[in-house]
Amino acid sequence: MKTLEIAVIPGDGIGKEVVPEALRVLDAIADIHEGLKFNYTHYPWSSEYYVEHGTMMPENGLELIKGSNAIFLGAVGDPNLVPDHVSLGGLLLRIRREFEQVINVRPAKQLRGMVSPLSNPKNFDILIVRENSEGEYSSSGGRVHNGIDEIVVQNAVFTKRGVSRVMEYGFEIAGKRNGHLTSATKSNGIAHSMPFWDEVFNELSAGYPDIKTRSEHIDALSAFFITRPETLDVVVASNLFGDILSDLGAAIMGSIGIAPAANVNLNGKYPSMFEPVHGSAPDIYGKGIANPIGQIWTAKMMLDHLGEPEMGAIVLEAIERTLEANIKTGDIGGSSTTSEVTDAIIAAMKEQI
Amino acid sequence: MKTLEIAVIPGDGIGKEVVPEALRVLDAIADIHEGLKFNYTHYPWSSEYYVEHGTMMPENGLELIKGSNAIFLGAVGDPNLVPDHVSLGGLLLRIRREFEQVINVRPAKQLRGMVSPLSNPKNFDILIVRENSEGEYSSSGGRVHNGIDEIVVQNAVFTKRGVSRVMEYGFEIAGKRNGHLTSATKSNGIAHSMPFWDEVFNELSAGYPDIKTRSEHIDALSAFFITRPETLDVVVASNLFGDILSDLGAAIMGSIGIAPAANVNLNGKYPSMFEPVHGSAPDIYGKGIANPIGQIWTAKMMLDHLGEPEMGAIVLEAIERTLEANIKTGDIGGSSTTSEVTDAIIAAMKEQI
Numbered sequence: 001m002k003t004l005e006i007a008v009i010p011g012d013g014i015g016k017e018v019v020p021e022a023l024r025v026l027d028a029i030a031d032i033h034e035g036l037k038f039n040y041t042h043y044p045w046s047s048e049y050y051v052e053h054g055t056m057m058p059e060n061g062l063e064l065i066k067g068s069n070a071i072f073l074g075a076v077g078d079p080n081l082v083p084d085h086v087s088l089g090g091l092l093l094r095i096r097r098e099f100e101q102v103i104n105v106r107p108a109k110q111l112r113g114m115v116s117p118l119s120n121p122k123n124f125d126i127l128i129v130r131e132n133s134e135g136e137y138s139s140s141g142g143r144v145h146n147g148i149d150e151i152v153v154q155n156a157v158f159t160k161r162g163v164s165r166v167m168e169y170g171f172e173i174a175g176k177r178n179g180h181l182t183s184a185t186k187s188n189g190i191a192h193s194m195p196f197w198d199e200v201f202n203e204l205s206a207g208y209p210d211i212k213t214r215s216e217h218i219d220a221l222s223a224f225f226i227t228r229p230e231t232l233d234v235v236v237a238s239n240l241f242g243d244i245l246s247d248l249g250a251a252i253m254g255s256i257g258i259a260p261a262a263n264v265n266l267n268g269k270y271p272s273m274f275e276p277v278h279g280s281a282p283d284i285y286g287k288g289i290a291n292p293i294g295q296i297w298t299a300k301m302m303l304d305h306l307g308e309p310e311m312g313a314i315v316l317e318a319i320e321r322t323l324e325a326n327i328k329t330g331d332i333g334g335s336s337t338t339s340e341v342t343d344a345i346i347a348a349m350k351e352q353i
Numbered sequence: 354m355k356t357l358e359i360a361v362i363p364g365d366g367i368g369k370e371v372v373p374e375a376l377r378v379l380d381a382i383a384d385i386h387e388g389l390k391f392n393y394t395h396y397p398w399s400s401e402y403y404v405e406h407g408t409m410m411p412e413n414g415l416e417l418i419k420g421s422n423a424i425f426l427g428a429v430g431d432p433n434l435v436p437d438h439v440s441l442g443g444l445l446l447r448i449r450r451e452f453e454q455v456i457n458v459r460p461a462k463q464l465r466g467m468v469s470p471l472s473n474p475k476n477f478d479i480l481i482v483r484e485n486s487e488g489e490y491s492s493s494g495g496r497v498h499n500g501i502d503e504i505v506v507q508n509a510v511f512t513k514r515g516v517s518r519v520m521e522y523g524f525e526i527a528g529k530r531n532g533h534l535t536s537a538t539k540s541n542g543i544a545h546s547m548p549f550w551d552e553v554f555n556e557l558s559a560g561y562p563d564i565k566t567r568s569e570h571i572d573a574l575s576a577f578f579i580t581r582p583e584t585l586d587v588v589v590a591s592n593l594f595g596d597i598l599s600d601l602g603a604a605i606m607g608s609i610g611i612a613p614a615a616n617v618n619l620n621g622k623y624p625s626m627f628e629p630v631h632g633s634a635p636d637i638y639g640k641g642i643a644n645p646i647g648q649i650w651t652a653k654m655m656l657d658h659l660g661e662p663e664m665g666a667i668v669l670e671a672i673e674r675t676l677e678a679n680i681k682t683g684d685i686g687g688s689s690t691t692s693e694v695t696d697a698i699i700a701a702m703k704e705q706i
């Protein structure tokens with residue numbers, strides 16, 4: 001029996017609705033695969049937790065989850081309770097950083113049964129490999145003067161190690177897909193970090209002669225997501241650029257509500273964390289209408305990561321069958337509830353055995 | 354007789370093709386409006402100029418153009434000759450900075466006769482007001498260590514003055530449109546600059562009780578350009594975010610080749626500069642297939658700015674009639690040449706008198 005310890009953090013808003021749904025899917029996987037068991041430990045860390053305790057997680061929080069095989073997270077952020085930079089900085093971004101989850105992998109592709117807002121999404125199938133630990137997301141910086149003279153400096157910090165690591169991951173994974181890696185840059189406008197980014201990319205390219213490479217400025221690349229998505233395969237991007245591109249990718253898929261993500265630890269010292277691209281959406285929380293697919297597809301990425309790609313494939317196939325059957329939440333034009341969509345996915349999983 | 358002195362800088366690549374076309378349009382305006390005359394002075398500053406002289410413009414370059422009523426620029430950058438950050442930094446970005454062109458105004462809307470890549474672009478009509486002098490585009494930063502230990506720091510610098518100025522411009526212009534201003538932020542991930550950006554936005558909002566305001570993180574906002582463009586009116590953004598959003602807007606219009614821009618000087622000490630959103634596109638240069646509409650629509654913005662909005666309206670109407678007549682370059686699905694499109698626009702201008 002393979003027992004997987006999963007630290008479950010639903011977080012805020014619709015995270016609390018979609019995480020339990022995705023756990024139902026994992027339970028169904030455990031039913032299908034008799035040698036597999038999930039042990040969930042639930043952690044209520046969230047903005048509400050902050051209101052009660054003054055921190056987003058207890059002091060020994062990271063210790064508690066450090067030994068798990070994976071972290072399964074919903075969404076963090078409820079600006080009515082806690083400013084976003086406090087809630088995110090104290091939970092999501094903190095785990096990413098302290099657990100050295102240095103890469104964020106985000107697939108964006110046209111699923112069967114989804115209607116893209118593009119009239120011709122062509123072969124939209126892009127894998128975004130986002131740097132997840134440094135760059136523009138840095139706590140370095142501060143303020144000088146006050147009032148109309150106030151000046152704020154924000155530092156972005158790029159290291160050779162960090163940049164090389166994410167690019168190498170991109171090259172490797174491109175080799176397993178269509179052999180094409182695009183680097184998101186902005187070296188025509190940003191004077192230090194982005195010319196460095198390009199330098200490292202060009203240097204590493206030499207070691208991967210079979211991978212076709214291309215560099216595009218983030219402005220043009222964002223436009224290409226819309227106008228020429230079929231020319232893109234794997235895209236490697238800095239923390240901020242990867243953030244933007246993955247939301248764009250999600251929009252082109254048809255809804256940010258279906259987009260999955262994996263925060264990958266590479267050195268094996270800490271668990272990886274699986275959380276969808278969407279946020280906590282406090283405006284629709286509690287209505288039972290949140291799209292569970294982002295969280296469920298994220299569970300599929302967790303299964304792949306934990307050595308169960310066949311189980312992952314069953315989940316994705318079931319998602320596509322459910323979409324084809326037009327069992328959908330409101331954000332993608334349907335009228336089903338969160339749990340009706342999950343029920344249909346679980347049924348479509350069972351069909352496959 | 355109103356004589357306007359225009360400093361003309363075609364720059365690189367297709368800039369050299371589309372600028373002369375747009376000047377033909379301005380000449381046609383001077384024919385139509387008998388009290389108006391344009392005096393062009395041409396400056397060959399470009400990447401080729403750099404190869405010959407070692408600088409992008411002569412030492413007294415800024416002096417030469419400082420007294421003109423406006424600067425009309427094509428595109429800068431030819432990475433085969435000069436690294437982008439050198440060519441842009443020495444010409445385009447230098448003029449923006451030294452002439453205190455602190456705002457970049459970029460309309461993005463569905464023109465008659467254009468086919469959007471969105472199957473339902475709804476009432477796509479967004480005005481992007483981009484900060485143009487500070488923020489992420491800063492020469493502050495540098496490197497420490499070497500080899501695998503190398504670390505690069507890039508500073509973004511935001512000032513109360515700079516941020517207030519662009520936001521106030523946004524509030525004012527929103528008041529003349531649909532009264533709705535959206536601020537592009539990323540305060541959930543970027544710890545210093547973006548919370549400050551939000552603070553200033555909230556503070557200024559109080560002074561414009563009639564303007565409906567909204568803040569969106571840049572990732573979500575990029576997605577909304579695709580999924581809910583009809584909910585956006587004026588968007589105010591930092592230098593980098595405005596850069597990205599305006600290319601997105603251009604893509605949704607149907608081609609970056611048609612998108613115009615104005616770099617606005619507010620204090621009257623220096624001229625404003627008019628340049629389209631697209632770049633120099635060295636790959637298609639010299640083939641006579643570049644879309645002249647971006648440059649011509651940019652000429653319309655220059656006319657508006659120089660106190661000739663009626664003439665500007667004639668130009669935009671002519672552009673739309675030409676598109677409706679399906680006289681288009683290849684990037685937007687036609688087979689007309691650069692000069693055939695211009696000819697048609699000039700003819701459509703004359704029809705209107």
Ligand SMILES: CC(C)[C@H](C(=O)O)[C@@H](O)C(=O)O
Pocket residue numbers: 188189219430441446596630632
């Ligand atoms: C060429 C580049 C420096 C420039 C910018 O990023 O400002 C361009 O993309 C633009 O939008 O005008």
Ligand SMILES: CC(C)[C@H](C(=O)O)[C@@H](O)C(=O)O
Pocket residue numbers: 077088093243277279541542572
């Ligand atoms: C919530 C926010 C800090 C986060 C990010 O920008 O990384 C989110 O947008 C994401 O993409 O996971």
